Amino acid sequence: MNSKTGQLICIWSGPVGLAIFGIGLWPLAHFLPPLMPSASADAIAAIYSADTLGIRLGAMLMMLGVSMLAPMFGAITVMLKRIEGENAPYAATQLLSAAIVLTPLMLGALIFTVAAFRPERAPEATQMLNDLGWITLVTPGAPFFVQAMAIGLAILGDKGAAPVMPRWSGYLTLWLAVLALPGALAILFKTGPFAWNGLLAFWLPFGLFSGWGFMMAFLMTNAVKRYKA
Amino acid sequence: MLRKEHSSATQGTRRDTPARRMPAEEGVWVFIFGDLLVFGLFFLTYMYYRGENVALYVTSQGTLNEIFGFTNTLLLLSSSLLVALGVHAARIGQRGAAAALLAGAFACGAAFGVIKVIEYGQKFAAGITVLTNDFFMFYFMLTGIHFAHLTIGLGVLAFLFVTVRKPALSPGDLQAIEGGAAFWHLVDLLWVVLFALLYLMR
Numbered sequence: 304m305n306s307k308t309g310q311l312i313c314i315w316s317g318p319v320g321l322a323i324f325g326i327g328l329w330p331l332a333h334f335l336p337p338l339m340p341s342a343s344a345d346a347i348a349a350i351y352s353a354d355t356l357g358i359r360l361g362a363m364l365m366m367l368g369v370s371m372l373a374p375m376f377g378a379i380t381v382m383l384k385r386i387e388g389e390n391a392p393y394a395a396t397q398l399l400s401a402a403i404v405l406t407p408l409m410l411g412a413l414i415f416t417v418a419a420f421r422p423e424r425a426p427e428a429t430q431m432l433n434d435l436g437w438i439t440l441v442t443p444g445a446p447f448f449v450q451a452m453a454i455g456l457a458i459l460g461d462k463g464a465a466p467v468m469p470r471w472s473g474y475l476t477l478w479l480a481v482l483a484l485p486g487a488l489a490i491l492f493k494t495g496p497f498a499w500n501g502l503l504a505f506w507l508p509f510g511l512f513s514g515w516g517f518m519m520a521f522l523m524t525n526a527v528k529r530y531k532a
Numbered sequence: 533m534l535r536k537e538h539s540s541a542t543q544g545t546r547r548d549t550p551a552r553r554m555p556a557e558e559g560v561w562v563f564i565f566g567d568l569l570v571f572g573l574f575f576l577t578y579m580y581y582r583g584e585n586v587a588l589y590v591t592s593q594g595t596l597n598e599i600f601g602f603t604n605t606l607l608l609l610s611s612s613l614l615v616a617l618g619v620h621a622a623r624i625g626q627r628g629a630a631a632a633l634l635a636g637a638f639a640c641g642a643a644f645g646v647i648k649v650i651e652y653g654q655k656f657a658a659g660i661t662v663l664t665n666d667f668f669m670f671y672f673m674l675t676g677i678h679f680a681h682l683t684i685g686l687g688v689l690a691f692l693f694v695t696v697r698k699p700a701l702s703p704g705d706l707q708a709i710e711g712g713a714a715f716w717h718l719v720d721l722l723w724v725v726l727f728a729l730l731y732l733m734r
Binding site: 477478 | 557558559560563567570573574662663666669673677680
């Protein structure tokens, strides 16, 4: 197996992971749209009671999906190293911040399983775990901001004769980096577009991140195919 | 706000073909249009929520400091003019003038920032925060995100100032200057719409 095959496997693990995460989130856990931050403790407890199996299985799939993003981030690291050469601070930054991105996604899903584990708990307890899960999942935008900045700046700093990635993808990634930040505002609101179920704190960042993942997979596949070692 | 001078770049640069070329590197426009799209989404969201509760929005809007808003608008418009003049000066080789113009633009932007901080301070002193009501949620969120863009824009202007003072400007340098200028115009454009939506629209 040459390194091209290895890279392609790692790259495409990402989109597969995104799809698995989506299947866990929606058909299984019924968490699209996200549960309402303004819902009462009793309403939340009722949801976890009625759907306890779906939520547990869905959360497990979410964790699997998140884990499968790691190889793609690894492939991105390799690509950045290719761009930067021997001294590759952006590649190192990307690798580290990718780990910090994946961690709260895993933890958020894990917390959902705990919430669904004993639906007969006091409703306030279930609501607290539900809050913890969603806030963990949605609000950490800063790690992806750093990761995307590193990727974007590395792509734009490509001084090679034949750039590894098209320059517009660098600018696009920088734009996406900035859009990761509003997710943090979900800690301030229980309704409206900036709540964890809102257009601007959830749908936009998560939707764009998924689109970006697929786009990067295609672009990196081209880069791998074009690479003459 | 995307001024014509940017597209009639051909007079100043000898390296380009006589045909028109797009100012700045293509990728910068990806970023700019992406930002416009997202802010457009913000504005539509604001309009939607406002439509559900016009009375609240109009009352809250009444407490905004229109003088600050208007002054800020004038400051940004002026800074955009200075930036456009600075780009033109850079193109025709007048790097000293370009540097001075960019510095002027930076000063206008910085003044905007100072006024914004004072304005926020006034609101906080009156007990108004982002959590006060829906209108103020949008007010602080939208102007805050814009403020972040302005701060980045100030950094970009500083970078342009340094660039333009190099002994000779390569075509790549000119492209970078155009790109940075385009981003600043975006910041200005966004503010004009914000001002109209938040301060003016009844």
